[in-house]
Amino acid sequence: MKHSWQPALSEVGRPLIETTFVVVDLETTGGSHRDSAITEIGAVKIKGGETVSEFQTLVNPDSPIPAFITVLTGITDAMVIEAPKIGEALFSFLEFAGSPNETVLIAHNAPFDVGFLRAAAEKCGVNWPSFQVIDTAKIARYVVTRDEAPNCKLSTLAQFFGAETNPDHRALSDARATVDVFHGILDRLGSFGVTTLDDLKSFSNRITEAQRSKRFLAEGLPNSPGVYIFKDAQDQPLYIGTTRNLRNRVRSYFTAAETRKRILDMVALAQTLNYIETPTILEAEIRELRLIAEKQPRFNRRSKFQEKAVWVKLTQEGFPRLVSVRGNHDLNDDDGWCGPFNGRDEAARAIEAVYEVTQIRQCSPRITLRSMKTASPCALFDMKRCGAPCVGKESIDSYSTHVLTTRLALQQDANQLIKTINNRMFNLANQERFEEAAELRNRLSAFIRGTARGQRIRSLTRVRELITALPTSVGEWEFILIRFGRLCGSASGNASNYKEVVESLKLVGEVVTETEGILPASTHEEVEVLLRYLNQEDIRLVEISGEWSMPTFGSGYARLKLEQVRENSQNLIYKEDFANSFDRTAQRSTN
Incomplete structure (x- = not known):
């Protein structure tokens, strides 16, 4: 007699193909549910790989929509004035979503969207249903490599997976794009044996065979600060790290808490582990920096090319100009300099900030008596933004005043530059020329960060x-x-x-x-x-x-104010786009 056994559905988990998912996306007036409100809800209900129905509604936030949000989403105060309030809109959405016993919510950067919905429910006196939630951004980090996509933003993944809908910061469009991204992720997860909802939820928490077999590498480590070095079979460093507790930190690489694909690949290759015990965590951090720069371990990303940092300096010639350079070997205090910057783009913005207030030349050719005879002035001369030294209309002595002003702003006193650009920025904002004002803001921010950073560094190296x-x-x-x-x-x-x-x-x-x-x-x-x-x-x-001091009128204070504004404005950062935007009140605080 043959015996057979069929497990219950509860024992094998709910199959994904039989699960109802509601993909939801929100548009809001800002980045925090504590002081911002929902302006639009969009959702798509899917099952078995097919769209069942869609939901979309604007929401009256009971407050003005910030200008930069309107620019980003296209949603205006006029569009939401007749829209339902959040209580009515939330009720309609929950009715659309259905029972939490049947429906699983999906969102891209789910803590943002679900956080707003939970807060709205609490505000309206509604008990938030206990939906299971899947975050496509989180799962994407494990199935899409950095070589395939540089980040896990919705727009990036939508393009990578060939989504039929391009996300455009409208709720329903973004929800549709998320559906395509979710289906693309599921296609990849099939090779990992992910077929049920439980498989999907636990995918990022599974321990690899390499993690299980390499746990011996964490044996015998002290509970003290230090540097640890994973090495391959050829004794070459794979990854260098630092910690306050060597034993606990290294052990964490072999647990479910470690989910970074790059690090899991490193663990699979690791054969040995060396460590350096240090008396302080600071010494461990410094040793790590030096070892990374020396050994160039393949799985470390930061600090491998410290010598290639981007700086800005005044050139050494009769009519100096501002240039960005890699490395600091040619920088000295007699010439104007600032930095380092986070790349050439930020350095270029800082240089453009200087151009806003000085007539330092923007052209690149070296100026000689011979070149003056054949050159012709550019449009900047007609705009009175350059004295045209290239054609001899400005002498070296006259031009030196621009050089002095520039050097002063870079290394000692940036007040006049900051004040001038701030005034122009406010004037543009008052004229509702927000894009131009934002560009000025970005230039000024880059200048402040670069000059303040350099002044702090030099204060200690003296x-x-x-x-x-x-x-x-x-x-x-x-x-x-x-x-x-x-x-x-x-x-x-x-x-x-x-x-x-x-x-x-x-x-x-x-x-x-x-x-x-x-x-x-x-x-x-x-x-x-x-x-x-x-x-x-x-x-x-x-x-x-020796003397440890900073310039009295340097960029340090302006940077402090800038960081305060950025910190206070984090709640205005719009989801994944991180529009580093000051509102007008915040801008005035930098004066």
Whole structure:
């Protein structure tokens, strides 16, 4: 007699082909449900790979729609004035979605959309149904490589998967695009044996065979700060990292908590693990930076090419001009410079900010007496934005005033430049020329970040020797020795013997000889790590040789205000687009 057994549906999980999904997308007045409101809801109900029905409604947010949101979405105050309020719209959507026992919600960057819907339900006194939620952005990170798509934005994935609908920041269009992205993801997941809803939900949490078999690499590690180095069969570094607790951090690579595809690929190749124990986490971070720059491990992304950072400088010629360069070897304090920048585009925006307020020349040819005879002035001369030194209409002495103004703005006093651009930006905004105002804002922001960054870096690299102390959580103190912006040693001790610790540090610390240039002994990344460390509230200055100071009227204060505006404006960042936009009130706070 043959026996057969068929598992219940609850035991094998709900098949994806039999699951009803509602793909939802929202448009809102801002980025946080705490102080923003929904302006549109769009949703598509799908089952078995087919569209069942669609839902779309505008929503009256009971507040004005910010101008940059209108530019982004096309939704105006006039369009929503007659639209239903959120209570009515939410009720209609929930009715469309159906029972949470039958329906699974899907959204791209689900915490954003579902967070707004939950907040709206709470505001309306409605119990939010316990929907299961699938985030297509999260799953895409595991099935689409960076080589295939540079990021997991909806627009990028829609193009990659060949979506029939292009996302355009309208709720229904974006929901339709998300449907196509979801189906594209499911096609890829089929090869992983993902056929049920439970498979889909747990896909990103599964442990690979490589993770399981390589757990021995985490054995015998200390519970202390340090640097760890994964190596391949040829003893070549694959990945270098740093941590406060070597044992716990390395063990995490072999658990379900590690879901990054790049790192899982690295674990599969890893054969050995080396580590360097350090007295402080700061020393571990600095050692990591130096090792990454030296060893160039293939799975590290950051800090591999520190020497290729982009800077801006004034050229050394009769009529200097601003250029962006890679590397800091040719930079010195006698010539104007600033940076580093996050790429040539940001450097170009900073240069354009200087062009807004000075008549420094924008052309690239070297000017000589011979070239003046054949050159002709460009349109900038007619616009009174250049004195045309290229044709001899401006002497070297006269042109030097522009150079002095530029050097002053780059390294010492940027107030006049910032004030001038701010005024122009406000005037454009008042004329509702928002795109031009936004471009000015981007140029000014790039200039402030680049100049402030350079001024902070140079302030520390001028200091001959600096020793600090920081209290630790175990009742001790950690002491740091810095010379010309380079970490030369660290140690731990207690208050009773701090003098001996400091003297020992000075004796055994790395000897650094001052050289010419703005970074005489380290890289800009190392200096910035040290600056972040020194910015902690509990830091104590023990000894200093030399002067540690910043320009009184430099860009540091403006950058502080800019960061405050950006922090306060995070709630206005619109979903994945990250439109780094100040509202007018925030802009005025930079004055």
